[in-house]
Amino acid sequence: MAVETRPVTATLPVGGENVVRRASDLIGATPLLELVRTGSGSRLLLKLEQFNPTGSAKVRMAREMVLAAERNGDLAPGGHIVEPTSGNTGTGLALIALERGYAFTAVVDGHAATDKLRAMRALGAQLVTVDGDGSDGPSSVRRRQIAAEIAAATGAYRPDQHNNPYNNAGYRELAGELHKDLATDIDYLVGAVGTGGSLCGTVEELRRLGSRVYAIGVEPVGSIIFGGEPGAYWQTGAGSPADFPVGGNVHYDLIDEDCRVGDIDAFATARVVARRTGVLIGGTAGAAVHVALRRLVRLPPGSTVVVLVCDAGEKYLDTVYDEDWLTARGLYDRAAQQRIVRLCRAYDESVRLAALDLRRQGA
Numbered sequence: 001m002a003v004e005t006r007p008v009t010a011t012l013p014v015g016g017e018n019v020v021r022r023a024s025d026l027i028g029a030t031p032l033l034e035l036v037r038t039g040s041g042s043r044l045l046l047k048l049e050q051f052n053p054t055g056s057a058k059v060r061m062a063r064e065m066v067l068a069a070e071r072n073g074d075l076a077p078g079g080h081i082v083e084p085t086s087g088n089t090g091t092g093l094a095l096i097a098l099e100r101g102y103a104f105t106a107v108v109d110g111h112a113a114t115d116k117l118r119a120m121r122a123l124g125a126q127l128v129t130v131d132g133d134g135s136d137g138p139s140s141v142r143r144r145q146i147a148a149e150i151a152a153a154t155g156a157y158r159p160d161q162h163n164n165p166y167n168n169a170g171y172r173e174l175a176g177e178l179h180k181d182l183a184t185d186i187d188y189l190v191g192a193v194g195t196g197g198s199l200c201g202t203v204e205e206l207r208r209l210g211s212r213v214y215a216i217g218v219e220p221v222g223s224i225i226f227g228g229e230p231g232a233y234w235q236t237g238a239g240s241p242a243d244f245p246v247g248g249n250v251h252y253d254l255i256d257e258d259c260r261v262g263d264i265d266a267f268a269t270a271r272v273v274a275r276r277t278g279v280l281i282g283g284t285a286g287a288a289v290h291v292a293l294r295r296l297v298r299l300p301p302g303s304t305v306v307v308l309v310c311d312a313g314e315k316y317l318d319t320v321y322d323e324d325w326l327t328a329r330g331l332y333d334r335a336a337q338q339r340i341v342r343l344c345r346a347y348d349e350s351v352r353l354a355a356l357d358l359r360r361q362g363a
Contacts, residue, residue: 022099023053024063028173032181032306033277035289036347039354040301044292047178048279050312054091054119057310058237061170061197062092065159066100068166077101080156084108084143086236087116088311089161089195094123105156107147109139113236115315140244161195162247168201174308175205184304186213190292191308192238192284193217193225193258196250198308203254216295217255218288220266225250226258234263234319234331237311238284261287267320268336269293270313274321276344280313283320293343 020026030051037043049057069075081097082105083089090106097104105126108117120127128150130142151158161167178186186206191199203215222231223239230242240246263283270286273279281289288307296305319325326332 023095024059024099026053027059027063028052029177030174032178033279035273035277035307036293036296036344037351038296038347039350039352039357042296042299042301042303042305044289044296044305044307046273046279046281046285046289046307046309047174049174049308049310050281050314054088054095055312055315056088056092057171057174057198057308058088059092059095060174061161061167061201062089062159063096064170065161065164065166066093066096066102068164068169069157069159070100075102075157079103080105080154082107082147082150082154082156082158083161084140084147085112085161087112087120087315088237090125091116091119091123093159094120094125098124105150107143107150109143111139111234111236113315114318116236119315140241144244160247161197162245162249165249167195167197167249168204168251171198171201172205174198175202175209178202178306179206179209179211182304185211186306187303188214188216188292188295188299188305189308190216190218190288190295190305192288192310193219193250193255194238194284195247198310200249200251200254202308204251207254214256215254216257216259216291218259218261218284218291220284220287221260221262223260226260228260234329235266235283235287237282238287259291261290263331264333264336265290267326267331268333269340270316270320272337272340272344274313280316280321281309282311282313282316285309285311285313286320290340293340296347 030049033046035044035046052059080103084107094104106120107128109130130139130146206213219225220233220235220239222233224230225240225246266283266287269290270281273281292305292307323332
């Protein structure tokens with residue numbers, strides 16, 4: 001018995017295919033997630049930068065620094081890049097280096113999250129590990145020294161993320177996304193300071209676009225970026241330890257207010273966000289959210305607050321999200337988590353009561 005066959009007709013998409021050729025083409029267009037709102041109409045939004053390739057905002061500036069070095073003649077084809085990093089900048093540089101044919105050496109220490117180190121190796125980076133100084137803090141000063149020595153000995157290009165102006169410039173696109181995605185101005189922008197790039201670069205471009213945004217910079221307790229006594233901290237990707245020169249990319253004139261958050265509150269907040277939303281965020285993002293949550297109740301009605309969530313919490317499953325790790329370092333505090341839970345519930349209740357009020361007025 002003959003089997004009837006029919007030609008298969010392919011349906012072509014209208015307007016072409018949505019396919020990119022490089023992972024770096026996926027940078028940007030990250031989403032905004034509403035964490036809480038109040039009965040007075042204020043809302044707290046999270047700019048989820050972990051949806052970038054490498055799971056971090058810093059791939060934005062890594063790309064910009066490398067492209068600028070190519071334009072300026074600082075990086076020749078087949079060249080070598082070296083940079084001290086706590087992980088996210090290094091992973092971003094590793095991605096851009098492999099795409100564009102460069103060798104990359106990351107100078108790291110034991111303060112970096114293990115998964116960040118693994119990710120850099122997976123992308124082909126060479127890691128040079130600096131021994132700690134006996135404290136619980138990062139070895140930032142020593143990392144810079146070693147990176148400078150490698151650059152001098154090999155002729156490698158060192159971006160120097162703390163002083164490279166293309167770090168800040170790498171966040172112009174982020175500001176443009178915020179400007180485009182919201183139907184209102186951003187009243188408050190909250191973020192970790194660190195190298196200065198993500199917060200200061202975003203604020204500068206937002207204001208150029210006409211925003212009157214109020215910028216709140218957040219640092220770990222123990223960081224010297226806003227002065228004060230230096231001390232140990234476990235938050236990674238932000239902070240400057242004792243004797244570390246604050247880089248030129250921290251533009252204090254762009255930061256309206258500074259806040260310091262301890263590790264316990266930062267990590268407790270990150271863990272609560274995970275249980276509330278199902279989204280894992282990093283510890284320094286937890287610190288920024290902590291500041292925003294506590295501030296929200298005191299803001300004018302209808303305020304829009306955006307927190308820059310600069311990296312993914314999946315990198316911290318064995319630290320921030322591990323009770324044994326936290327307990328061993330005196331950082332696990334159930335009461336701190338409950339305070340954040342109660343605060344979020346209070347905001348939820350204020351929305352419910354406001355809705356009841358409106359219904360009564362309508363009746």
